Amino acid sequence: MIDTVDQAATTPEVEQPYLELGLKPDEYERIREILGRRPTSSELAMYSVMWSEHCSYKSSKVHLRQFGEKAPASDALLVGIGENAGVVDIGDGWAVTFKVESHNHPSYVEPYQGAATGVGGIVRDILSMGARPLAVMDPLRFGPADAADTKRVLPGVIAGVGGYGNCLGLPNIGGEVVFDESYAGNPLVNALCVGAMRHEDIHLASAKGVGNLVVLYGARTGGDGIGGVSVLASETFDDEGPAKRPSVQVGDPFMEKLLIEATLEVLHAGLVEGIQDLGGAGISCATSELASNGDGGMHVWLDRVLLRDPTLSPEEILMSESQERMCAIVRPDKIDDFMSHCRKWDVEAVVIGEVNDSGRLTIDWHGERIVDAPPRTVAHEGPVYERPFHRPSWQDALQADEATTIDRPGPEEFLGTLLELVASANLADKSWVTDQYDRYVRGNTVLSQPEDSGMIRVDEESGRGVAIATDCNGRFAKLDPYTGAQLALVESYRNVCVTGAVPLAVTNCLNFGSPEDPEVMWQFAEAVRGLADACAALGIPVTGGNVSFYNQTGDTAILPTPVVGVLGVIDDVDRRTPMSWGPNGELIYLLGDTRDEFSGSEWAHIRGHLGGHPPLIDLQREKVLGEILVAASRDGMITAAHDVSDGGFAVAVVEMALRSRVGARLWLPDDV
DSSP states (O other), X not given: OOOOHHHHHHOTTOOOOTTTTTOOHHHHHHHHHHHTSOOOHHHHHHHHHHTSXXXXXXXXXXHHHHHHHTOOOOXXXXXXXXXXXXXXXXXXXXXXXXXXXXXXXXXXXXXXXXXXXXXXXXXXHHHXXXXXXXXXXXXXXXXXXXXXXXXXXXXXXXXXXXXXXXXXXXXXXXXXXXXXXXXXXXXXXXXXXXXXXXXXXOOOOOOOSTTOXXXXXXXXXXXXXXXXXXXXXXXXXXXXXXXXXXXXXXXXXXXXXXXXXXXXXXXXXXXXXXXXXXXXXXXXXXXXXXXXXXXXXXXXXXXXXXXXOTTOOHHHHHHOOOSXXXXXXXXXXXXXXXXXXXXXXXXXXXXXXXXXXXXXXEEEETTEXXXXXXXXXXXXXXXXXXXXXXXXXXXXXXXXXXXXGSOOOOGGGHHHHHXXXXXXXXXXXXHHHXXXXXXXXXGOEEEOTTSSSEEEESOTTTOOEEEEEEEOOHHHHXXXXXXXXXXXXXXXXXXXXXXXXXXXXXXXXXXXXXXXXXXXXXXXXXXXXXXHHHHHHHTOOEEEEEEEOOOEETTXXXXXXXXXXXXXXXXXXXXXXXXXXOSTTOOOOOOSOOOSOOTTSHHHHHTTOOOSOOOOOOHHHXXXXXXXXXXXXXXXXOSOOOOOOTTXXXXXXHHHHHHHTOOOOOOOOTTO
């Protein structure tokens, strides 16, 4: 029996499973206050997914405001935080959009599909801005390389990332593969996508124009992913985690490829007034966000939705996170042309609603009203928590345990130590991973793994392109989350600069444990504060990103892992600087200051030590160093450059030598 709005108004005593859907008692009571009655089961489904941690950012929003409040002035920023992805101007009428997101929990439950749909989701975010997706990247974290659980998860994740991206014809140009005990049982699968468009092709997610039609197109809606954002992305794992397999989305990259081409065609033809991809929370998210950002009202005929499974209930249809779907707002006089383009690409499309100015989101199921709610309360006005946080009781002891307590290798042990470093799981060659990705499809890849940054050509005529890097050392963030987040930023910043590109903007994926733990919340608050301060100092704004909480198993949280991506622009990719040097006779210079800083390093890690303080940062010197690198590349003064980071100077030289297949002889000054 369908639970209608009329029934809800006359049966206030009906017990509802709000706890099972992830809502707290006070949140449920607030929904009743908003509606003036109990919610229907369909309304309860919508509020539960849209008010989840994953969709509402209810625990992080009070801290994330710093990215806007402290944002440096930027002439390049065209679209900032709040849309599906940020957009920056790279010159000559070109704009680039990029974003990184997480698909951590689904990738543990079902590694292949979790990783594959993580790639598919971030690609649609970029597509919904009006851009053609150009490339993807994948920052990954796993438990120990020799652990049985890693053996189960890692191959599926790598195959999912590569399989989906390869089928889309998108080169994978960078990322990370990091192993640490803290990620055992809770891998991190972050995915980044970058796309390009002309300025006039930028589109936003809004439903404007009374009488305009709401079109759902792409794959049919099935039962996969139901409750994914509330069940998987907003809870910690327990011993029954793998039993949640049905909640993981199932991807079809070939349908996504058709969806990309059909979407770009209708956008370029001027047939779309607003557009939104369907990812987390599915139709609940797309309809409520489009209505909230438009003229304030929308009516939906839910029974018109094309289904893979005809037995799905209205609640399941609203919560489904089936992949490869988009929602577009189309004028009635353009609907025939829109449908024609969809048929050309063999993409199913159906009109499911209409824009109005009622200020309400109403949804009918076979003529019966099952949803009648203010859309902003669903999409944007969920609960906001100022969760308590405090410095962990163990933090002082951790920082007091400096790496100076570890025996240093003498001259006779140096070679053995270096070989041990370069053979470690985190520093060893990762071609066994990256060779599974197509890095050069479409012919516009300029730099890819193992270079410091991925670089992609945007404009074939001028050679204009962009470089992107992602980085994070979770050990640094554990020792000091404020400084650790800044170190993630400056490493990505340097990685972009060494290629000759000028850093323009930042995206981030903040992976942490449970926000209900005050010590984890302190780590998060400090990391956000550090990242916002560093972005302001370097003059590059945060354009968007993602927060992934509840990354822990039981009471054990992962290392705080604020993954930071930096995007830079280069006027001509032919003037890029690679990490491989030329033939014999070139001189090697070490730029910057070298200090006795080993805490949190890879050397300390292979010695089983974690303690002390992370390396000091001088943001102004980082900025000057970046300017020197960009100028030297632009003026043809250098033939190669490489960031010194994990493993230090020695490992950096080894990586350059292996990349170029040419050795080197070093003379170290006494003060290094």
